[in-house]
Amino acid sequence: MPGMMKAAVLTKPHRFEIEDRPVPEPAPDEVLIRVGRVGICGTDLHIFNGHYAAENLPLVPGHEFTGSIAAMGNDVNGLALGQKVVVDMNIGCRRCYWCRRNEVLNCPDMQQLGITMDGAFTEYVAVPAYLVIVAPSDMDDAVLALTEPLACVVRAARKAQITFGQSVVVLGAGPIGNLHVQLLRTIGAVPIIVTDIAEERTEMALRVGADVAVSDPNELHQTVMRHTDGRGADVVIESVGKSELYAHAQRLIRKGGHIAAFGLTGPDELLELDVLTTILQENSVKGSVAGMGQDMHDALALLRHGRIETDPFTRSAFPLTDIQAAFETIADAPGELKRQIVL
């Protein structure tokens, strides 16, 4: 085991420094992971731009990662050195009301790897052993690094109780919207209608399983009605993060339909709800955030058995030393769905 490692530290917004740091010593209940690949997610970009978690800088971001077990604390059992793993990034206290309900995100003491504490844009990271999920040794790192974002989408579908035969509209065909479409395809939702103001993105969504794509917002309502016999969709997933889209979502669902609140808005944005219609039609809105526990296991299984088209997410890889350029130029490449850092 080397004594020192390279870590990409975001010292202030827009500025990564590659630092030499001591390799962490795992605590008795932790494992040390030799990081293999890490995805750059929208949240990382928000942190880079100073719009999120700025109070936590300097920080090593990175939470969509895979690697192999390099060392283990004395109390860890059931795992072995060299095993390939993915990691649930949400660290709850494991004792409070919410942790016991598997709602770790509501834990008052919750920590998140790469957001509230140092994460995976580094060669080694120590994590609690109970959050480690062993992956098949022959799975590609680039695919495994998609487990966490896919888990977020799995959780959203679970919370929205989407089943086969349901019509679903996905607002936003960014990386996560694309994964929503792919998961809906595996669930058997039909038709899957996707919309994005970027035509390149709706085309990508069509290629991975959407039935209908709309890039002109003015055509969305009539398109949804045409494909749902005038009723509206069973479910609308908001995967953009703009509160004004909820006004549309309320007109796109059928009576008794459901809106899945998923895209992250600003902190004080309000939703204008047509209360009487919601009551009379028994409509619903429900949020979901992140992926954890079973969501991670399910996401891993879907990737393992080839249910998700991963090529559009794994094509663009940068070495850790080029992380600054990888972040700075991400907006110039709308045709990419994901960038990954290779360690």
Ligand SMILES: NC(=O)c1ccc[n+]([C@@H]2O[C@H](COP(=O)([O-])OP(=O)(O)OC[C@H]3O[C@@H](n4cnc5c(N)ncnc54)[C@H](O)[C@@H]3O)[C@@H](O)[C@H]2O)c1
């Ligand atoms: N709740 C969760 O668990 C969770 C997890 C991960 C990401 N997110 C959030 O989900 C959202 C989607 O993630 P992403 O990585 O795909 O984001 P992204 O910003 O990369 O993609 C958003 C897409 O929405 C499109 N868009 C913008 N305005 C639009 C409009 N008016 N109508 C239709 N499309 C429009 C953009 O062209 C873009 O393709 C983000 O808000 C992200 O923060 C939530």
Ligand SMILES: [Zn+2]
């Ligand atoms: Zn993420």
Ligand SMILES: [Zn+2]
């Ligand atoms: Zn807790």
